[in-house]
Amino acid sequence: MSDTNKVAVKLTINGQTYEKEVKPNRLLVDFIRYDVGLTGTKEGCSVGVCGACTVLVDGKMVSSCLTLTPMANGTDITTIEGIAKADGELLPIQQAFIDQGGFQCGICTPGQVTAAKALLDFNSKPNEQEIKEWMMGNLCRCTGYYGIIRAIKAASGQEVEPIPGASD
Amino acid sequence: MRGFEFHAPSTLKEVHNLLAQHGENAKLIAGGTGLVLMMKQQLVVPDHVISLANVAELSGIASENGSLRIGALTTHRTLEMSDVALQGASLLHDTYKHVATIRIREVATVGGALTHADPAQDSPPALLALGASVKLANGKGERTVDLADFFEDYYTTVTEPDEVLTEVIVPKQSASAGAAFLKFLPRTADDYATVCVAAVLDVDASGKCQSVGIALGAAGPTPIRATDAEAVLQGQQVTPEAIREAAETVRAAVDPTADIRGSKEYKTDMSVVFTRRALEQAFANARS
Structure with a gap:
């Protein structure tokens, strides 16, 4: 089978429509990063485990590293670049990641924030267990999980423990 | 990943036609979380990939x-x-x-x-x-x-x-039945099971087993229905001893493969242990 056959895809990313011809084996994560140029979405494990490549496809969390681009034809995709409001104002969940130290090295953060947004869209006030169950598909190799959980709680108007070691 | 031709039919009839045409050289794709991984590793190298995503009648x-x-x-x-x-x-x-x-x-x-x-x-x-x-x-x-x-x-x-x-x-599961699914996960919560066991147990008022279904995953080359264990309990009084006896039979039914999650012997032992626990839990759920 030749590698040259291409298929036409039309999909919307962060409100903008893209019509392109792609090889069927073009992974969605590569399409987003290299064909469209939105490099906020990261590729970590490449096997659907780490969650760094999480994007929202028609509002649902998807591993873009396991999605063939033609499978996303016709869908409406949100990446980390499309989470903030159009004027650049951060969503409460983004601000909460900053305020609560919800990241360390940052490589997992686009996936974490995207997953957290999907959680709050689904459940506006998740308890700690619900947060852990939802977010367990997004790994942080720095193990900064407490900050992430705090950020989601804070963004949903819940009381949070003070950041350990932070002075007032 | 090797190249292939992508098809996106919207009816089952079109799927049938594509399979009739490409059959052996085609793979069907739905969510893709299994197949794409195998294609990345070139364990599967189809010439044609047929997406079922638009076939609404299958949902x-x-x-x-x-x-x-x-x-x-x-x-x-x-x-x-x-x-x-x-x-x-x-x-x-x-x-x-x-x-x-x-x-x-x-x-x-x-x-x-x-x-x-x-x-x-x-x-x-x-x-x-x-x-x-x-x-x-x-x-x-x-x-x-x-x-x-x-x-x-x-x-x-x-x-x-x-x-x-x-x-x-x-x-449908009988309204009076108790069920349990136990997944032994010594590593992480999102891992594949070291062994997993599902059990459905229906008992009458006297505690006699009316029907029972027991099956194991990660315990052999295929999922395994534990028919010998079911036979031990079917029609019998469900007691801790009977549950132990039933669970012990899976030792001969399983054929696990050693991997990072454990040796063949360990997984065999855990198959017995988790079958017992699943039955105990299903029994407790049936009585509650």
Whole structure:
């Protein structure tokens, strides 16, 4: 089978429509990063485990590293670049990641924030267990999980423990 | 990943036509969480990939005549969240919510998981314990296959190259039955099981077993229905001793492969232990 056959895809990313011809084996994560140029979405494990490549496809969390681009034809995709409001104002969940130290090295953060947004869209006030169950598909190799959980709680108007070691 | 031709039919009839044409050289793709991984590793190198995503007639959960009929394209997440499924067979809810992570469950499909036939998956034991069957269709007709006869070997099922798994039919769990799905996860919560066990147990007022279904995953080249264990309990008084005796029979039924999750001997022992615990829990749930 030749590698040259291409298929036409039309999909919307962060409100903008893209019509392109792609090889069927073009992974969605590569399409987003290299064909469209939105490099906020990261590729970590490449096997659907780490969650760094999480994007929202028609509002649902998807591993873009396991999605063939033609499978996303016709869908409406949100990446980390499309989470903030159009004027650049951060969503409460983004601000909460900053305020609560919800990241360390940052490589997992686009996936974490995207997953957290999907959680709050689904459940506006998740308890700690619900947060852990939802977010367990997004790994942080720095193990900064407490900050992430705090950020989601804070963004949903819940009381949070003070950041350990932070002075007032 | 090697190149291929991509097809996106919108009706089952078109799928049948494409399979009739490309059959042996084609793979069907639904959520893709299993197949794309195998294609990346070139364990599967199809010339044609046929997406079922637009075949709307393959989705949905219906309750009728004592059975649940689950369209093959129904996602794990949809099944996990379905009240119809929960009321028809609580074991399905208890099982599907343990598969991988929510992100995977949002796209991985009920039918796709079965045809993928990785023996370490969670859903086949639950479906086996409930006595499920699957519908396989080609352009000429369809057949119903008992799930116990469906799996042949690692990643191998009786599905012919021109067939599509269209539906899973699950007899409803008796309202008086207790069920349990136990997944032994010594590493991480999103891992494949070291072993997993599903059990459904119905007892009468005196504690006598009216019906029982027991099945294991990650314990051999295919999911395993523990028929010897079921035979020990069927029609008998359910006691701790009887449960131990039933669980002990799975030692001869399993054939696990050593891997990072444990040796063959360890997994065999854990198969016995977790069968016992699943039966104890199912029994407690039946009595409560």
